[in-house]
Amino acid sequence: MSFFSDLFGRRRESSASSVARPEFLPYIEAPQGERAIELQRVEIRARVTGVHAETSQTLHFHNPNRRALEGELVFPLPDGAVVTGYALDVDGRLVDGVVVPRREARRILEAEARKGVDPGLVEQVQGNIYRTRVYPIPARGGRTVRVTYVSELNVQGDDAGYHLPLADANAAAPIELRVEVVQAPVEPVLSEGLGNLALTRFEERWVAEATLPRGLAGDDLQIRLPRLPPRFTAVERRAGDGAFFCVSARMHDEPGERAAFSPRRVAIAWDASGSRADTRKELELLRELLRRWRALTIDLVVARDACAPAERFVVKDGRCDALLERLAGASPDGGTDLEALDLGRAPHPDVEAWLLFTDGLGTVRRGAPALGRARVFCINSQAASHGGLLEHVARANGGGHLIDAPHT
Known part of the structure; x- marks a missing residue:
């Protein structure tokens, strides 16, 4: 980070995994005077390819109140992350949303709201905060929402790191966690403190899975790719979808030390x-x-x-x-x-x-x-x-x- 270079006159030689982020989870704001909407279960899928990661969070909510409610799902994302998917349960199955122009989205929202149907419109509020209306949340029933986003890994020197705040998350709900690191040029290093979560080599990827019970004392999920080469490539082939590739090239910092500020x-x-x-x-x-x-x-x-x-x-x-x-x-x-x-x-x-x-x-x-x-x-x-x-x-x-x- 240039901040420490400028303030202290040297480059910050810490690994990418040492950067801590505040803990947060998406939540639903219930109407005033009602009991809070409960987060019952979270499913997280993190997939690292090159120096980018796709994170998918499936959230199962429960309404403990005696009447159906309208709630607002608020979810902060990492800086620079881009929402790539949003799904809401309809008749018991998750239905993916599609990107439409703003004017058309507003027209659909108003038309569907008149029918009593939730159109599932995702809105960027400000900065890294997104929100969407969830309606109806049945009385003593539940709704399921899935949010998917892509973010860059934190790169410092030759290391790259993925970070997902989980230290306090499972105090709210049990978490089903799956991690994949695809075609990594180096062996990834996984942080400790997440139960029995451990990376295992499977063909061209490293995979880890674990279920974290509610209340289990744990740590954040951190994946480190140490000593990366200056350039590497990952190629994927999917049946019927052709091939996809990712080329990652690292830009070198300017050599030398800066005078201390x-x-x-x-x-x-x-x-x-x-x-x-x-x-x-x-x-x-x-x-x-x-x-x-x-x-x-x-x-x-x-x-x-x-x-x-x-x-x-x-x-x-x-x-x-x-x-x-x-x-x-x-x-x-x-x-x-x-x-x-x-x-x-x-x-x-x-x-x-x-x-x-x-x-x-x-x-x-x-x-x-x-x-x-x-x-x-x-x-x-x-x-x-x-x-x-x-x-x-x-x-x-x-x-x-x-x-x-x-x-x-």
Whole structure:
């Protein structure tokens, strides 16, 4: 990640599997006043080909209420992931959806809704958050939904890694898990802590299957492809469908070390809106930055639907307890208006860079903050986020985008 290269003056030499992601699962929002829709079972199929992965999640929901409900399925995806399939159960079997133009989709939605039929329309809300209406969910009955998406593996140096958050997932429901790594040029390495899940070689693929009971203490699913060659190819042949191939070529980073970034003064823009309830990882990262930078001045701007006046903090000997206490005590509340944040007007002329802690999701207005000459480093540890916006802001002036604050 260029973030660590720029901030600490060296390349981050960690394996692709070391990058932690927040835990999340799709969920159905039930109408207010009703008992929550229960997730009874999850089936996950992950298929890695080259440096891409196709993930399919089949979710079995149950309505414990005495009347049929309409629910809204909300599912955050990894940054950069693309939805490639959506299916909803009709008369006991899953029926795949098709892609139609927006105007036609709206017409179908209205026509089917008048008939009392759920047309199964998937909508990208903002950033990596998608949603779809599920109706009807029968009284004391269930519905099944399948979501399929394709994402790139996380590539760092010669390693590539696939990551699926599962550490807390089976606290909600039992999980049936199947993993395939197709025509890998190296032997894949599977993380431990997932019951009896183990990769076995079968013809041209590695396969692993396991059932994780509800409540089983486990870990995230991580697959690492270590020491990949610069270029490799995978070819598949399917009966009646012809042949498919994937060519993966790795671009080499620029050689050499970068000078360490040791600022004397930086500004922090801290998003304290209601969508950022858990910022422990970000505070941990900030604490590490203070230890490394040792002595500097920090101008803090707390942002929600409006920006609070700047506050000044002084870091001495790598510590600033007052700053960390201020941020930990900033209650997540209200909306987000990043357009109200002007990064082109620093609180002090000596500010060398901005550290922007936000998920990028605007609830008041959805635009980006105004930019100036100072570099902006975007930091986010939330599962639901607008990674594209954060990437744009970070790259505009040579900054960086850290999608997760890792354990230090």
